[in-house]
Structures are given as C-alpha cells and as structure tokens.
Amino acid sequence: MQQSRNGGAPSANGAGPSITLGTPVKLLSRATGAIARQVKLRVPTADLDERDPDYIRESLPTLWLIASLWYRGEVRGLERIPAEGPVLMVGNHSGGNMTPDTTVFTLAFNTYFGVERRFYQLAHNLVVSMPYLGFLRRYGTVAASQENAQAALDSGAALLVYPGGDYEVHRPTSESARIDFGGRQGFIRLALERDVPIVPVVSIGGQETALFLSRGEWLAKLLRLDKTFRLKVLPISIAIPWGLNVGDMLGHIPAPAKITIQVLDPIDLRERYGPEPDLDEVYDDLIARMQDMLTALAEERTLPVIG
Numbered sequence: 050m051q052q053s054r055n056g057g058a059p060s061a062n063g064a065g066p067s068i069t070l071g072t073p074v075k076l077l078s079r080a081t082g083a084i085a086r087q088v089k090l091r092v093p094t095a096d097l098d099e100r101d102p103d104y105i106r107e108s109l110p111t112l113w114l115i116a117s118l119w120y121r122g123e124v125r126g127l128e129r130i131p132a133e134g135p136v137l138m139v140g141n142h143s144g145g146n147m148t149p150d151t152t153v154f155t156l157a158f159n160t161y162f163g164v165e166r167r168f169y170q171l172a173h174n175l176v177v178s179m180p181y182l183g184f185l186r187r188y189g190t191v192a193a194s195q196e197n198a199q200a201a202l203d204s205g206a207a208l209l210v211y212p213g214g215d216y217e218v219h220r221p222t223s224e225s226a227r228i229d230f231g232g233r234q235g236f237i238r239l240a241l242e243r244d245v246p247i248v249p250v251v252s253i254g255g256q257e258t259a260l261f262l263s264r265g266e267w268l269a270k271l272l273r274l275d276k277t278f279r280l281k282v283l284p285i286s287i288a289i290p291w292g293l294n295v296g297d298m299l300g301h302i303p304a305p306a307k308i309t310i311q312v313l314d315p316i317d318l319r320e321r322y323g324p325e326p327d328l329d330e331v332y333d334d335l336i337a338r339m340q341d342m343l344t345a346l347a348e349e350r351t352l353p354v355i356g
Contacts, residue, residue, distance in 0.1 A: 097169065097204060100189040105164040108184075113156045119305045120149055120254070121356065124157035126312030130248055132162075135202040136315065137240045138248045141228050141339060142211035142218040143255025145286060146173075146297045150252040153308045154209065155188055167206035171198060173215060195235070202243045209250070212236050218255075219264050219284035219297070225256035226347035228340045234328050237335075240318055241326065249313040249335060251342040257353045258303035259288035265295070307356030309349070311342055 116122045130136060143150050151170060158168055171193035172185070191197045193214070201208045211217070212230040220229055228251075240247050265283035274280040288294040288301035316335070318326050350356050 097167075097189075097191070097200060097206075099186050099191075100167070100169065101187040102164040104184075104187045105159055109156060109159055109164065112152075113160060116149075116153050116156055116308075119303075120153055120308040121305075122153035122157065122308050122310075124154060124310045124312070127157065127161045129312050129314055130158075130162075130207065131246065131315060133166075135205050135243065135245045136207045136248055137202065137236065137243075137245050138207060138209045138250050138312075139236055139335070140209060140211050140250035141230075141252060141343065142213050143220075143225065143252060144258050144303060145219060145261065145284065145288070145301065147258075147300045147303050148218060148255060149258055149303050149306075149308050150255045150310060151209070151211075154250065154252070154310050157310070158207070158209075159188075162207075167201075167204060168209070169197075169201040169206055170209040171211070195239070198239055199243065202239070202245055210236050210239075215280055215282050216264065219261060219282050219286075220256065221263060222256050222259075222261045225353075226253065226343055228336055228343055230332075230336065232332075234332050237318070237326075237328050237331050244319075246315040246317050247335070248315045249339050249342075250310060251313065251339050251346065252308060252310040253343060253346040253350070254306045254308040254356065255303075257306035259286045259294070259301055261286045268295075304354065306354040307350075309346055309356065311346060313338060313342060 113122075130138070140150065140154070142148060151172075155168070155170060159166075162168070167189075169189040169191055170185075172190050173193055191201070193210070198208060198210065212233040212235065213228075214231075214233070216231040217229045220227065236247070261284060263285045265285050266281060268285075269275060269280055269283040272283065274283055283296050284294075286294045286297065286301075288297070289304065290302060291299075294301055318331060322331055322334075
C-alpha cells in the first residue's frame with residue numbers, strides 16, 4: 050500500500066490522495082476564513098457623528114420600558130460620573146454577543162445625562178456588523194479599536210469600554226461573579242495618554258441570560274478564529290432559541306434575568322498612583338475594587354435570574 054503525499058493513511062487502492070482526520074478541520078478553517086472576510090467588509094467605518102440624539106430621544110422611553118420589564122434594570126451611582134468632559138468608563142462584561150448589561154447601562158446613561166451628551170460604547174466587529182443591531186450605532190456604538198477610543202475621548206465624550214472583551218463575556222455561568230479582563234491593560238494606557246479619569250462600572254446578571262458552558266478556546270484555536278475573526282474563543286452555551294449554541298455568531302434571545310449595575314468613584318490615575326503609575330499596580334488595584342463590588346452584588350441576590 051502506498052503512503053499519500055500529505056502524510057495521511059494510505060488509500061484503499063494504493064493510489065491517489067487520502068482524506069485525513071485533519072481535512073474537516075481545514076475545510077472548517079477555510080469556511081470561517083471566508084465568513085471572516087465578509088464580516089470585515091460589513092464592519093462600518095467608524096463615524097462618531099452616526100450617533101443620533103434625535104433617534105435616541107424618540108426611542109429611549111420605549112427601550113427603557115422594555116429593559117425595565119425584561120431585565121428589571123437597576124443602575125446605581127450614575128451621579129459619580131463626572132458631569133462633563135471626557136471620561137473612560139471601564140466595565141465587566143456579560144451575556145455573550147447579546148450583552149444586556151451594555152443595553153441597560155446605555156439607556157440609563159442617556160436618561161440620566163440627557164441625549165445631547167456625547168457617549169460612545171466600544172463593541173466587537175461581529176456586533177457592529179450584525180444587520181439587526183444597526184440601531185446600536187445610532188446610540189453611539191463603534192467598533193472596538195484604539196483609534197476609535199482615542200477619537201471619542203478627544204471629542205470630549207464619555208466612553209464605555211470592556212477590557213475583558215469576548216474572553217470575559219463568554220465565561221461560564223458558574224463564573225458570573227468573577228471579574229476577568231484576561232490581563233489586558235490597554236485601557237490604562239489610554240487613560241494616561243488622554244489624561245482622563247477612569248470610572249469603574251460593575252454589573253451582574255448578564256451571565257444568567259443563557260447557560261454559558263465553555264469559552265471554547267481550544268475550538269477557536271483549532272479553527273484559527275484568532276487569526277480570522279480576532280476571536281480567541283468559540284463559546285458553547287444553551288440559549289434561546291437555538292438550544293445548543295456554538296459560537297453565538299447569530300446571537301440569541303437573552304433570558305429575562307435581573308441586571309444590576311453599580312458605578313464606582315472616578316479614579317484620577319496620576320493623583321492616586323503618582324506621576325508615572327505602574328500599570329500592574331493600577332490593574333491589580335482596579336480589578337480588586339471591582340471584584341469586591343461584584344462579590345457584594347452577588348451576595349445581594351437570593352436566586353439566579355430572579356435576583
């Protein structure tokens with residue numbers, strides 16, 4: 050029997066290429082690569098002027114009513130956010146690609162400060178490219194990038210970022226009360242470069258809107274999603290309406306869990322940590338502060354989903 054050139058098992062008749070176990074993986078990798086190229090084409094060019102105060106003003110009452118009923122959204126401490134000027138709000142992230150904490154906080158922020166205050170939220174390319182989520186761009190959602198973050202702060206806006214990104218948002222439901230930014234410190238550099246305060250925003254409940262089983266890091270690596278989509282995870286969950294949901298590429302319908310969000314006091318990095326702050330020190334201190342608050346919020350809850 051003849052060994053095939055690609056090193057796989059010999060063919061039955063001793064001639065021609067054989068199909069190895071790696072062939073399905075290669076085909077899936079090529080398919081995800083093709084999808085990734087289409088997604089990149091769909092990602093709109095960030096335009097801060099796409100935020101539409103008139104649209105927000107008209108839609109805000111209805112959306113806030115829906116969020117209040119479905120998520121029983123409760124946002125505390127909005128008065129701690131500086132009333133004007135650029136500010137970097139840093140949150141923990143939950144709920145898969147359909148992140149209810151972002152929705153609840155965005156609606157509450159616009160209600161409290163008014164629609165005329167410039168406010169932007171960074172989101173993954175997959176989110177801003179979903180056709181049925183186009184309205185988010187009118188609320189100020191732009192693709193997550195250093196350039197977009199800098200432009201938003203330079204315009205004098207309030208900016209909401211989630212350093213944990215896809216890694217944190219797809220953590221198992223069993224870790225819902227854990228802050229996990231995966232060691233990412235870019236937001237600290239951003240705050241120092243733009244000389245803006247950091248306001249921590251801590252939320253709970255989003256990871257109860259589906260049953261998140263695994264980040265699926267091994268599967269993402271196998272399919273080279275880290276190279277094509279900038280995704281280091283391919284999460285596995287049980288979610289409405291799909292049942293078993295792999296990747297959450299099409300989103301899902303979040304279950305009506307209670308979302309509670311607490312805003313902490315603003316932090317002037319140079320005032321608190323000195324003229325040349327140590328990034329590791331800032332990161333560890335911020336994570337500890339946010340984790341303490343998340344633990345406290347978790348202790349308030351009597352039952353998952355119910356709150």
